[in-house]
Amino acid sequence: MKLSEEIAEFKCSICGSILRISPENIVSICEYCGGLNIVSGIIDCEDIFISTSVNVDKVLEEFLNRVRKDVDLKKISDKLRIVSTQGWYVPFWISRVLIRGEVVYIKRQYRGKKVEIIRNRDSFSEEIDIDIIARRQVKNLALRELIKTYFRQKPQLAELKNLAEDWWRSNKLTILNIEFDRKESEISLREEAVDSVRRIWEDKVDEIEFFKAEVKKMERPKLIFLPLWEVVYEYNGSFYTAYHQGWSGHPLIFYEPITMSRRLLYAIGMFTSIILGSIIGSALSLLTLDSLSDAWWIILFLLFILALIGYRSAKGFISDIRVEKSWR
Ligand SMILES: [Zn+2]
Incomplete structure (x- = not known):
C-alpha cells in the first residue's frame, strides 16, 4: 500500500477531516x-491490549539504581553521562496453545564407562505460551528479553479501547504499528508452537527419530503492546545502551564498559585456562584411559571444570562489552 493511499483512507471519525498519519501510527x-x-x-x-509504561523519570531512577548496585559500574558512576532516553510500545501477538503429539527418541545413559542407549516412544500434551513480534525484520535481543519477562511477570494489561483520551495525549512513547493481522499471526503462532515444543524435546533427549505435533486448541490471539525503554549513556568517549521494560522500569539488558579490574580478572581467567588445558593434555597423553583410577578421573574432571570457567571469562575478555541480564 502506498503512503498516499493510506492517508486518503483515514478520516476523523468525529469531524471527518483527513488525518495526518504515517504507517507507523x-x-x-x-x-x-x-x-x-x-x-x-x-x-x-x-484484540488489542497495552501494558502501560512508567514515565522517563522512573526509568532513569532504575537505571541509576542499577549503576549504584553494580560492583563495576559504581566505581565509574561519576563519569557516566546519559545521552538519550527513548521509549516504544512494541507489538507482539500472543496466544496460549495446547499441543499434542508423539515422539520417538534416543537417550544415552552413561554408567561408569559403559553407554546404555535407550529408545523410547512417548506421547505428550503440553500447554504453552507463544508469541511473535508483529513486525517484520525485527530481531533484537532486548525484544526477546522483553517478551520473556512479560510471560514471567505477567504485568497487568489494559484494553486499548478503555484508555482515556488523557492517557493518549500524555503518552510519550512511540507506538509501533503492526505488520501482521490476526489471520497472519495465527498461522505463524501455530508454526511457532510446534517448533518450540520440538525444541523442548531436542533439549531433553539426545536424538529425535520421529516427531509429530498438532495444535489441539488455541486461544484467540491477542495483540499486546509492551513498553521498552532505551537509555544510551557515555563513558570515556564510548556509547553504551541499557534496555528497560516499562511496566515497572526495571532493566532488561545492560551493555556496560569493562573496567580495568574486570579486564585483569578476564586475563587471569584466560591464563588459567591455557595452563590447565596443557596440564590436562599432558596428563591424558601420559596415561592410557584404562589405567586411570577413579581418583584420577575426579581430579581431571575438576581441572576440566576449572578450565571451562577460565575459558568462559576469557571469552568475556575478547568481546569488549559485557552483557548483563536483569537479575530481577
Ligand atoms: Zn476531527
Missing part, C-alpha cells in the same frame, strides 16, 4: 477537533 489525534482515532484498520479493537 496506530492511533491519531485529529488536528482540527482533537478527537481520538484508531487508524490501524486491520485489527479489531477488542
Whole structure:
C-alpha cells in the first residue's frame, strides 16, 4: 500500500477531516477537533491490549539504581553521562496453545564407562505460551528479553479501547504499528508452537527419530503492546545502551564498559585456562584411559571444570562489552 493511499483512507471519525498519519501510527489525534482515532484498520479493537509504561523519570531512577548496585559500574558512576532516553510500545501477538503429539527418541545413559542407549516412544500434551513480534525484520535481543519477562511477570494489561483520551495525549512513547493481522499471526503462532515444543524435546533427549505435533486448541490471539525503554549513556568517549521494560522500569539488558579490574580478572581467567588445558593434555597423553583410577578421573574432571570457567571469562575478555541480564 502506498503512503498516499493510506492517508486518503483515514478520516476523523468525529469531524471527518483527513488525518495526518504515517504507517507507523496506530492511533491519531485529529488536528482540527482533537478527537481520538484508531487508524490501524486491520485489527479489531477488542484484540488489542497495552501494558502501560512508567514515565522517563522512573526509568532513569532504575537505571541509576542499577549503576549504584553494580560492583563495576559504581566505581565509574561519576563519569557516566546519559545521552538519550527513548521509549516504544512494541507489538507482539500472543496466544496460549495446547499441543499434542508423539515422539520417538534416543537417550544415552552413561554408567561408569559403559553407554546404555535407550529408545523410547512417548506421547505428550503440553500447554504453552507463544508469541511473535508483529513486525517484520525485527530481531533484537532486548525484544526477546522483553517478551520473556512479560510471560514471567505477567504485568497487568489494559484494553486499548478503555484508555482515556488523557492517557493518549500524555503518552510519550512511540507506538509501533503492526505488520501482521490476526489471520497472519495465527498461522505463524501455530508454526511457532510446534517448533518450540520440538525444541523442548531436542533439549531433553539426545536424538529425535520421529516427531509429530498438532495444535489441539488455541486461544484467540491477542495483540499486546509492551513498553521498552532505551537509555544510551557515555563513558570515556564510548556509547553504551541499557534496555528497560516499562511496566515497572526495571532493566532488561545492560551493555556496560569493562573496567580495568574486570579486564585483569578476564586475563587471569584466560591464563588459567591455557595452563590447565596443557596440564590436562599432558596428563591424558601420559596415561592410557584404562589405567586411570577413579581418583584420577575426579581430579581431571575438576581441572576440566576449572578450565571451562577460565575459558568462559576469557571469552568475556575478547568481546569488549559485557552483557548483563536483569537479575530481577
Ligand atoms: Zn476531527
